[in-house]
Amino acid sequence: MKSYKDLDIYNLAFDYAIEVHKLSLKLPKFELYEQGSQVRRSSKGIKDAIVEGYGRRAYKKDFLKFLVYAHASLLECISQLEMIGELYEIEGVVELISKYNLLGGKIFAFIQYVEKNWKT
Template structure:
């Protein structure tokens, strides 16, 4: 791996953050800066923590810490999205939730790999 961009979890998180941004723009105007903003920030935080962790990869514990932050942001995102889904029933939300559930598993698996096999 030459870059964080070589990580599948980063690429998925980036792609999904773009999708989230577009979907949240369908929220009512008053929610664009409340719930919508929070969801956009947490989805972008996932990819950013993966990238920052990769930048610290020579320090295995730092890498693990940022992967944990990425997973935590993903859980925050899911929690926020459940609320939006309940309030507004935007059709794309269900598919996004499924994608993020899968991404959460992939981040978890990658974290386990780094914990067991990563060499600094």
């Protein structure tokens, strides 16, 4: 692994953040800076935490801490998407939630891998 861009979890998080950003722009105007901003920040926070953790990969505990932050941001993002799904009829919300659920499993599995196999 030469770069964080070699991590599947990063690439998926990046792609999904783009999808969330575009989806959030379909919200009513009054929600663009409330619910829209919150879901955008949480989705982008997933990829950012993965990158920051990778940057600290020489320190196993730091790497794990940021992977846990990424997972927590993912859960927040799912919660935000669920709220959007309940309040507004925007196409693609259910699919994004499913994608994030799968990504959550991948992040969890990567956390377990790092815990067991990462050498510092």
